[in-house]
Amino acid sequence: MASQTVENYIKTVYQLAQSAGPTVSSSLISEKLKTTSASVTDMLRKLASLSLIHYEKYRGVQLTAEGKSMAVELLRKHRLWETFLYEKLKIRWDLVHEIAEQLEHVSAPGLIEQLDEFLANPKFDPHGDPIPDARGRFTLRNQVLLNTLEAGDKGTIVGVKTQESEFLIYLHAMGLILHSSFQVREKMSYDESMKIIRGDGDEIQISLKTAQNLFIRKHSE
Amino acid sequence: MASQTVENYIKTVYQLAQSAGPTVSSSLISEKLKTTSASVTDMLRKLASLSLIHYEKYRGVQLTAEGKSMAVELLRKHRLWETFLYEKLKIRWDLVHEIAEQLEHVSAPGLIEQLDEFLANPKFDPHGDPIPDARGRFTLRNQVLLNTLEAGDKGTIVGVKTQESEFLIYLHAMGLILHSSFQVREKMSYDESMKIIRGDGDEIQISLKTAQNLFIRKHSE
DNA sequence: AATATATTTTAGATTTGTCTAATATATATT
DNA sequence: AATATATATTAGACAAATCTAAAATATATT
Numbered sequence: 001m002a003s004q005t006v007e008n009y010i011k012t013v014y015q016l017a018q019s020a021g022p023t024v025s026s027s028l029i030s031e032k033l034k035t036t037s038a039s040v041t042d043m044l045r046k047l048a049s050l051s052l053i054h055y056e057k058y059r060g061v062q063l064t065a066e067g068k069s070m071a072v073e074l075l076r077k078h079r080l081w082e083t084f085l086y087e088k089l090k091i092r093w094d095l096v097h098e099i100a101e102q103l104e105h106v107s108a109p110g111l112i113e114q115l116d117e118f119l120a121n122p123k124f125d126p127h128g129d130p131i132p133d134a135r136g137r138f139t140l141r142n143q144v145l146l147n148t149l150e151a152g153d154k155g156t157i158v159g160v161k162t163q164e165s166e167f168l169i170y171l172h173a174m175g176l177i178l179h180s181s182f183q184v185r186e187k188m189s190y191d192e193s194m195k196i197i198r199g200d201g202d203e204i205q206i207s208l209k210t211a212q213n214l215f216i217r218k219h220s221e
Numbered sequence: 222m223a224s225q226t227v228e229n230y231i232k233t234v235y236q237l238a239q240s241a242g243p244t245v246s247s248s249l250i251s252e253k254l255k256t257t258s259a260s261v262t263d264m265l266r267k268l269a270s271l272s273l274i275h276y277e278k279y280r281g282v283q284l285t286a287e288g289k290s291m292a293v294e295l296l297r298k299h300r301l302w303e304t305f306l307y308e309k310l311k312i313r314w315d316l317v318h319e320i321a322e323q324l325e326h327v328s329a330p331g332l333i334e335q336l337d338e339f340l341a342n343p344k345f346d347p348h349g350d351p352i353p354d355a356r357g358r359f360t361l362r363n364q365v366l367l368n369t370l371e372a373g374d375k376g377t378i379v380g381v382k383t384q385e386s387e388f389l390i391y392l393h394a395m396g397l398i399l400h401s402s403f404q405v406r407e408k409m410s411y412d413e414s415m416k417i418i419r420g421d422g423d424e425i426q427i428s429l430k431t432a433q434n435l436f437i438r439k440h441s442e
Numbered sequence: 443a444a445t446a447t448a449t450t451t452t453a454g455a456t457t458t459g460t461c462t463a464a465t466a467t468a469t470a471t472t
Numbered sequence: 473a474a475t476a477t478a479t480a481t482t483a484g485a486c487a488a489a490t491c492t493a494a495a496a497t498a499t500a501t502t
Contacts, residue, residue: 003458003459005458005459025479025480026479026480026481027478027479027480035459035460035461036460036461036462037479037480037481038460038461038462038463038480038481038482039459039460039461040480041480041481041482042458042459042460042481043459043460046458046459057467057480057481058466058467058468058479058480058481085332088339089332089335089336089339090335090339091331091332091335095329095331098329099327099329099332102326102327102328102329103324103327105323106320106323106324106327107323108316108319108320108323110312110316111306111310111312111320114310114311114312115310118309118310118311224488224489226488226489246449246450247449247450247451248448248449248450256489256490256491257490257491257492258449258450258451259450259451259452259490259491259492259493260489260490260491261450262450262451262452263451263488263489263490264489264490267488267489278450278451278497279449279450279451279496279497279498
């Protein structure tokens with residue numbers, strides 16, 4: 001059984017590969033995990049020896065099929081625990097990520113299947129991220145980032161791109177709730193900020209940075 | 222924050238102090254944790270430096286107030302998680318202990334209080350062990366071991382003394398369910414085994430070893 | 443009380459994951 | 473293409489928790 005450290009590296013490589021292309025560099029990993037690149041190199045050698053990654057010195061890494069399946073399994077565990085913490089324990093959505101980081105390493109036969117059943121097989125976690133099923137398959141969603149919408153477009157918030165607590169608290173304060181709808185009123189060409197009208201009719205101003213971190217399901221005409 | 226290893230040692234010292242007097246020897250600890258006594262000595266020095274135990278070479282150890290409160294907090298977490306696994310996830314009672322051994326080390330402000338509330342503040346876990354409240358107080362129960370009962374005595378099973386999976390499976394197979402009542406029919410002086418009549422009227426034979434591991438609330442005349 | 447046995451501690455080594463500083467390789471710039 | 477800069481790796485050390493084998497202390501037995 002893989003150590004927590006190994007699991008964290010694999011999850012990190014998977015996530016970085018999602019956003020930054022299939023091959024991941026040491027520096028990206030060390031930045032994300034807040035370690036030195038020397039530590040990363042050491043660990044990459046270990047992960048390669050465990051057949052979890054393909055690794056050539058100075059050439060970056062890719063997950064093997066085995067590594068990928070471990071990563072997806074971890075994502076499943078993480079997101080199911082997040083759902084439990086949010087739905088059942090009523091823990092604030094900006095706090096559940098940190099706790100799930102610990103819970104995802106708990107390992108016992110049948111545990112995750114029972115948790116999944118208890119939660120009634122949720123397809124998305126409290127941040128709108130898809131929860132892979134037992135076979136590792138995700139429910140796809142056709143989503144775009146808010147900054148790609150134009151004036152007049154209508155949409156629904158279906159997810160957030162980052163889990164940073166500060167961002168989640170900000171969203172809540174702005175009344176930008178998961179699954180709520182809105183319309184884009186105006187897009188400022190100067191700084192690419194936007195004015196949007198929330199479901200309750202209030203108009204608010206959104207920075208580019210915020211818009212780039214919100215996943216939207218665009219309403220068809 | 223204490224490492225998982227430190228937490229496991231503290232919990233072990235606490236449990237051994239319960240059953241074998243206030244001062245605990247190295248050999249008891251190494252036996253329970255399946256390590257060498259050399260490792261135990263090393264760790265005892267560390268625990269003492271953390272003010273969790275009183276330790277004098279060759280003289281055994283006792284928990285400090287701080288150590289005791291850590292142990293009780295761990296017991297609380299362990300037993301609440303066991304209750305969750307059993308009541309909500311429907312995991313077999315002989316399996317929940319092992320999983321709770323991992324879950325008890327998860328640490329986050331408010332988590333355990335929310336879990337407690339979600340479970341409606343249970344006072345006993347699936348094995349009948351009392352769950353300390355947030356202040357570390359246990360609900361007491363006046364219980365005796367089954368082997369102290371005499372022919373004719375009636376009682377209710379309120380707990381088990383050991384969590385060994387094999388024992389729990391055996392009890393289930395014998396129809397000895399937590400909270401079920403019975404009457405002692407006969408006590409064999411030869412090997413101290415007993416015949417008891419279960420609630421459903423069936424008569425079964427119980428060895429001394431089994432009787433010594435069952436906590437009973439004796440019915441008053 | 444002296445000796446034998448059992449228990450506990452020390453000394454020194456090992457594994458995992460980490461670090462700093464120095465070196466090697468790759469990428470960017472002229 | 474040569475040089476400068478950024479990135480990655482190696483070498484050597486460290487902390488936590490563990491081990492084996494040897495030495496020290498405590499307990500039991502005669």
